[in-house]
Amino acid sequence: MQLPDQATAETVDVAVRELLRGRRGVGAWQAFLRAHATLMRELGTDLTTKVNLSLGDFDVLAQLAAAGGELRVTDLATRVFSSRSALTRRMDRMVDEGLVRRSRADADGRGVVVGITDAGAARLLEALPVHLDGVARLFVELLDDADLETLDRALTKVATDCSFG
Amino acid sequence: MQLPDQATAETVDVAVRELLRGRRGVGAWQAFLRAHATLMRELGTDLTTKVNLSLGDFDVLAQLAAAGGELRVTDLATRVFSSRSALTRRMDRMVDEGLVRRSRADADGRGVVVGITDAGAARLLEALPVHLDGVARLFVELLDDADLETLDRALTKVATDCSFG
Numbered sequence: 001m002q003l004p005d006q007a008t009a010e011t012v013d014v015a016v017r018e019l020l021r022g023r024r025g026v027g028a029w030q031a032f033l034r035a036h037a038t039l040m041r042e043l044g045t046d047l048t049t050k051v052n053l054s055l056g057d058f059d060v061l062a063q064l065a066a067a068g069g070e071l072r073v074t075d076l077a078t079r080v081f082s083s084r085s086a087l088t089r090r091m092d093r094m095v096d097e098g099l100v101r102r103s104r105a106d107a108d109g110r111g112v113v114v115g116i117t118d119a120g121a122a123r124l125l126e127a128l129p130v131h132l133d134g135v136a137r138l139f140v141e142l143l144d145d146a147d148l149e150t151l152d153r154a155l156t157k158v159a160t161d162c163s164f165g
Numbered sequence: 166m167q168l169p170d171q172a173t174a175e176t177v178d179v180a181v182r183e184l185l186r187g188r189r190g191v192g193a194w195q196a197f198l199r200a201h202a203t204l205m206r207e208l209g210t211d212l213t214t215k216v217n218l219s220l221g222d223f224d225v226l227a228q229l230a231a232a233g234g235e236l237r238v239t240d241l242a243t244r245v246f247s248s249r250s251a252l253t254r255r256m257d258r259m260v261d262e263g264l265v266r267r268s269r270a271d272a273d274g275r276g277v278v279v280g281i282t283d284a285g286a287a288r289l290l291e292a293l294p295v296h297l298d299g300v301a302r303l304f305v306e307l308l309d310d311a312d313l314e315t316l317d318r319a320l321t322k323v324a325t326d327c328s329f330g
Contacts, residue, residue: 020297028320031324032201032316037245039324056248065181069175125177125181129184138327140188140189143190143323148192151193151196154196158203158307162207162307164211
């Protein structure tokens with residue numbers, strides 16, 4: 001058998017399958033990634049088509065709203081889907097479009113705070129029902145109550161406990 | 166009660182909670198998003214620290230390997246985590262670094278094909294065991310067999326059937 005560390009471009013698929021073989025939970029992990037990628041693509045297309053808002057912008061507005069209207073940029077970065085570098089560009093554009101505002105943190109003067117504007121709030125509330133209908137059709141309605149309960153419990157546990165710390 | 170479509174920056178959190186209230190499956194959906202965001206952040210930090218490869222680059226190499234070594238750019242875009250615009254920049258850099266190569270599609274001359282190189286294959290096989298250990302510790306080992314089975318079945322169904330079509 002080809003040893004994994006000797007694989008070339010031609011044999012890498014075999015080497016990868018060998019490394020995955022017999023590992024517990026690989027099916028669930030791959031289903032998790034595939035479901036997320038497919039859902040984000042479908043929901044993103046739906047939101048852009050129906051209300052002309054990208055899923056990434058929606059995500060920022062929703063996270064700010066859930067946090068009571070504003071967040072330090074460093075905290076926002078840990079909650080949104082966008083990578084950090086993409087988030088910086090996104091923030092610049094969203095400030096220009098009037099959906100969010102940026103200010104220095106008030107208390108200790110350290111860090112930058114991003115807040116949702118009235119225009120951003122209106123945009124979010126236009127998009128949210130469309131997004132929730134999409135989530136219902138593409139995720140919730142495909143699953144029964146027992147599955148939803150298991151997903152809620154198991155993935156809450158993962159989100160809470162997953163750390164190398 | 167504040168009507169959702171009248172919310173301002175100050176009242177948007179209340180309006181959002183009102184729109185979410187009583188919706189079936191919202192807990193499972195939020196746990197799904199939170200688990201994904203947290204896992205990607207932790208696994209990304211781990212991979213960068215240990216083998217100096219970003220999770221986005223790893224994802225591209227892994228998708229190419231799983232597809233037998235190469236993919237049309239348009240097909241790659243539907244499989245990776247990166248957004249389309251981020252993928253273009255990522256491809257440019259990965260070609261410069263010698264991890265992938267780009268060529269015109271052979272058969273009909275349409276579209277661009279991306280292939281993994283020998284250097285990319287070696288890089289993937291260095292990173293994959295580290296990544297799989299991370300997935301085991303942060304995801305698989307937190308769940309019992311019944312939960313993994315439910316996640317596999319339920320999320321495969323979502324990934325397969327989620328479409329507005």
